[in-house]
Amino acid sequence: MHTRTSNSKLVEPLPEPERTLNRRLRRRNRRVLYDQRNNPSQHQRIVYPSILEIIYFRHFLDILRNYDPMDDEPMWAVDRVVALTPGSAITIPKTANEFAIKGNHLTLVKGNQFDGRTKTDPHKHIHEFLGIYDMFKYIDTENEAVRLMMFPISLTGEAKTWLDELNEGTIETWDELRTAFISRFFPPAIFDRLLGEIRAFSQHENESLTDAWLRMKEMLRNCHGHNMSKGNIIKIFYHGLSEITKKF
Structure with a gap:
């Protein structure tokens, strides 16, 4: 049977064991990272932090406190009312x-x-x-x-x-x-505007008599349903001509 020798010394306990342990772990991690930089291996070793920082842990707790189960409700919930697809406005025979x-x-x-x-x-x-x-x-x-x-x-x-x-x-x-x-x-607003432009017809500067008449006919075609008589159309067109054109 072996007995402890009298000259063995007792090791005093560490005053702050947790802090000392964390400090030693950090030193070891730094040493491992240094060795990996100088002697890179084929498969890099991932070193995780030893202690979760308290600020992130508090943030995680805040998320849990504010968690609302309704946020996880499926998009197509059972009690959701889905609108019917509208049918055609036209009834086909x-x-x-x-x-x-x-x-x-x-x-x-x-x-x-x-x-x-x-x-x-x-x-x-x-x-x-x-x-x-x-x-x-x-x-x-x-x-x-x-x-x-x-x-x-x-x-x-x-x-x-x-x-x-x-x-x-x-x-x-x-x-x-x-x-x-x-x-x-x-709509009626467009009709009224086109009809007003016809009644206010006037020959453009340097516009020939033929071009003025063609433009008048185009205005009449665009104003569908004007129901103007030929006499009124000729009267409006004549009064819209320039004084020089009227003399010819």
């Missing part, structure tokens, strides 16, 4: 199920779309749309359905948005669709 629109007909319609901005004359668009429609022949009983089905394809941008925002089932005939379209993109 049942006869549409008995025929198919020709593919090249749809291509021509898509190539002449009205956006309400760059193309702003709804009357001209209706005229062009019907011109394309008349290029293809359908049975008389299909005419109404074909127009109602194809006209939305001729709209884009703001005009398409207007049609999509109409209440479901508000349009049942082509006349109703045409009237609603014209009323939206050719």
Whole structure:
């Protein structure tokens, strides 16, 4: 049996063991990092801090205190009410199920779309749309359905948005669709402005008589439904000419 020798010394306990331990750990970590810089290994060793800083720990506690379970509610909760997809404003006749629109007909319609901005004359668009429609022949009983089905394809941008925002089932005939379209993109305010410009017509400086008359005709075409007689039109045009032109 071995006995402790009499000359062995007792080690005094450390006054602050935790602080001393942390200090030694930091020294060891610095030594390891220094050795890795001088002798890099194939797989770098990750050294984590020994103690979590108190400021981050307090921040973590604040997050836990302010945690609201409602924040984790799924986007599509069970009790959520999902709105129904709105239906079309145009009611298509049942006869549409008995025929198919020709593919090249749809291509021509898509190539002449009205956006309400760059193309702003709804009357001209209706005229062009019907011109394309008349290029293809359908049975008389299909005419109404074909127009109602194809006209939305001729709209884009703001005009398409207007049609999509109409209440479901508000349009049942082509006349109703045409009237609603014209009323939206050719309101009374535009009509009054164009009519006022016609009544205030005057020949431009250095504008020939022919050019002045052509400009007058263009103004009349743009003001759809002006219902002005030929006599009134000639009178307005004559009074708008310059004194030099009137002498010829």
